[in-house]
Amino acid sequence: MIFDNPYIKDAHLAFVVDHFGRTVPVLVIETTVDLPESMDEVKDHPTLELIEMLAELQSFATYDDRAEFRQVRVISPHMIHPDAGHA
Known part of the structure; x- marks a missing residue:
């Protein structure tokens, strides 16, 4: 399966309305x-394989x-709980 990656919790298709009303x-x-x-952090990041996969998916969509699907959007733990990990 394409989403057999330990860093992926869930993947699903959603429908959004773009700025053209489509x-x-x-x-x-x-x-x-x-x-x-930042891109400077990517080369040494442990999720490099995931980042490369996301880039390939976006290229495929485009x-x-x-x-x-026409776009790929990522939701990370920080986006769900913006104060997580901060005292």
């Missing part, structure tokens, strides 16, 4: 870890007419 299918991926905030 309904767009979006692949939503919930991760178990926060992803790096350029392949067979894709069932």
Whole structure:
């Protein structure tokens, strides 16, 4: 399975309305870890394999007419609980 990755908690298809008023299918991926905030941190990050997979999925969504989704959105633990880990 494409989502057989220890850093992925859930993945599902959602439909959102874009700024042109069109309904767009979006692949939503919930991760178990926060992803790096800058590209400088990516090369040494333990989730490099996940980051590469997300980039491939976005490329597929953008350029392949067979894709069932047009965008990839990631939800990380920090986005769900913004104060998690802070005193």
